[in-house]
Amino acid sequence: MDFLRNLGDIGLFIHAMIDAIIFPIPALFSQISLSTLSPERAIWLATIGFIGCIIGTPIGYGIGRASGTLVLSKMMKKKWHDSATALFTKHGEAAILVGAFTPIPFKIFTILSGCLKYPLWKLIAYAALGRAAKFYAVGGLFYVYGRAAENMVDHVLTFIMLGLGVLIGGIWFAVRLVKKHRQKRTGAEAKGVQETAGGADVPAGE
Template sequence: MDFLRNLGDIGLFIHAMIDAIIFPIPALFSQLSLSALSPDRAIWLATIGFAGCLIGTPIGYGIGKVSGSLVLNKIMKKKWYDSATALFTKHGEAAILVGAFTPIPFKIFTILSGCMNYPLWKLLSYAAIGRAVKFYTVGVLFYVYGRAAENMVDSVLTIILVSVGILIGGVWFTVRMIKNRKKKRSETSVVQPPKDSIDVTAGEE
C-alpha cells in the first residue's frame, strides 16, 4: 500500500486495476489517501481509479475463464463461494451491480463471471455503472468539502451506496418481472391458438 501511494496517480491506477483482478485491498483506500492530499484533484483521481478498474475487469474475467474455480477457492471460504455462485446464477446482473459499488471485493465478481461464461460486454456495462457510482461519489465529496470529506466518507458513502443499491435493485426487479410476464404471455399464445381461428376453421369444414 505504501509503495502504491508513493506512486501517486499511477499507483491509484495500478491499484484499481489489480483490485479487479486479485489484490485483496480495495482501491478505495488509495483514492481516499490521495484525495485527502489534493481535494482539488479528487474528480481526476476518481476518473483514474474508474479507468483502472475497467481495464482490470477483462483480465479478472480471463482468469475466471482459465481457472476461476481454483482461484476463488483459494481466496474465498467454501460457503462464501457457494453462496456467491448461487446468487450469481440466479441474479447475475444484480449481483454484479451490487458487487461493483459495495465493500464486497469486486474481483470475486469479475472472476466468477469468467468462470460461469457470463457475457463480457454485460460484465463491463454493469461494472461501469457500479464502479462509477463508487469512485465519483468519493471524488465529488472531496472536491466539494475538501479534507473535511475524510470524516464524512464512511457515513455519506454508506448511505449513498445503499440508496443506489436499493434503487438499482428495484429497477432490475421491475424489469425482470415485466420480461417474465411477457415471456409467459408469448408462451401461452403459442400453446393456445386464438378462438376465432378455431371457429373459422370449423365453419370451413
Template sequence: METVMEYLRSFGAIGLFIHALIDAVIFPIPAFFLQVSLSALNPENALWLAALGYAGCLIGTPIGYALGRTSGNLILNRFMKKKWLDSSTALFQRHGETAILIGSFTPIPFKLFTIMSGFMQYPLWKLLAYAAIGRGAKFFIVGILFYMYGRAAEHMVDGMLGMILLAVGLLFCTVLLLIRWFRKRKKLERTAVPVKE
C-alpha cells in the same frame, strides 16, 4: 500489503489507476482506500482520481474475467470452503446481475465478482455493463464529495458512504428487477392465447 499500498500511494494518480486495475484481478485491498487517501491530500484532483480509478477498474475487469474463465475453479477452491463456493455459485446462477451490481457498490474486493463471472461463464458484456454502472457510481460519488467538501469529506465518507452506496446499489437493483418483471409480463401477454368459448 501496507508496503504495497505505500508504494502505490507514492505514484499518486497513476498508483490509483494500477491499484484499481489489480483490484479487479487479484489484489485483496479495494482501490477505494487509496482513492480516499489521495483525494484527502488533493481534493481539487478528486474527480481526476475518480476517472483514473474508474478506467483502471474497467480495464482490469476483463482480465479478472479471463482469469476466472481459465483458472477460476482452482482459485476459488483455494480461497473458499467448498460449501461457500457451492452456495455462492448457486446464488450467482440465480441472481448474477444483482450480485454484480450490489458488489460493485460495496467495499468487497471486486475481483471476487470478476473471477466468479468468468468461472460461471457469465456474459462478459453484461459484467462490463454492470461494472460500468456500479463502479462508476462508487468512484465518482467519492470524487464528487471530496471535490465539493474538500478534506471534510473524509468524515462523510467514513460515516455515511457505506450506507449511501448500499442505498444507491439497492435502487439500481430495484429498477433492474422492475424492468425485468415488466418485460416478462409483456412477453407473457404477447404469447397468451385467447381461450375460445
C-alpha cells in the same frame, strides 16, 4: 499500498485495475488517500479509478474462465466465495451491480463470472454501471466537502453506497418484471392468433 500511493494517479490506476483481478485491498483506499490530498481533483481521480477497474474486469474474467473456481478457493475466504456464488446464482446481473457496493471484494465477481461462463459483455456493462456509481460517489463527496470528507467516509460512505446499490438493484428488478410481463402478454396474444387461425381453417358444416 504505500508504493502505489506514492505513484499518484498512475498508482491509483494500477490499484484499480488489479483490484478487479487479484489484489486483496480495494482501490477505494488509494482513491480516498489521493482525494484527501487534492479534493479539487477528486472527480478526475474517480475517473482514473473507474477506467482502471474496467480494464481489469475482463482480465479477472479470463482468469476465471481458465482456472475455474480453483483460484477463488485459494485466494478468498470461504465465506466471501459462498456469499458471492449464492448472490450471483440467485440474482444474476443484479449481483454484479449490488456487488460493487458490498464488502465482498469485486474481483470475486469478475473471476466468478468467468467460472460460470457469464457473457463478458454483460459483465463489463453492469460492472461499468456499478463501479462508476461507487467511484464517483466517493469523488463527489470529496469534491463537495473537501478534506473534511475523510472524516465522513467511515460514517456516511457505506450508507451512500448501500443506498445506491439498493436503488440500482431495484431499478434492475423493475425492468426485469416489465420485460417478463411483456413477454407473457406477447405469448398470450400469439396463442390467441393461432387459435383464431386454427378455427378459421375448419370447413363449414363440420
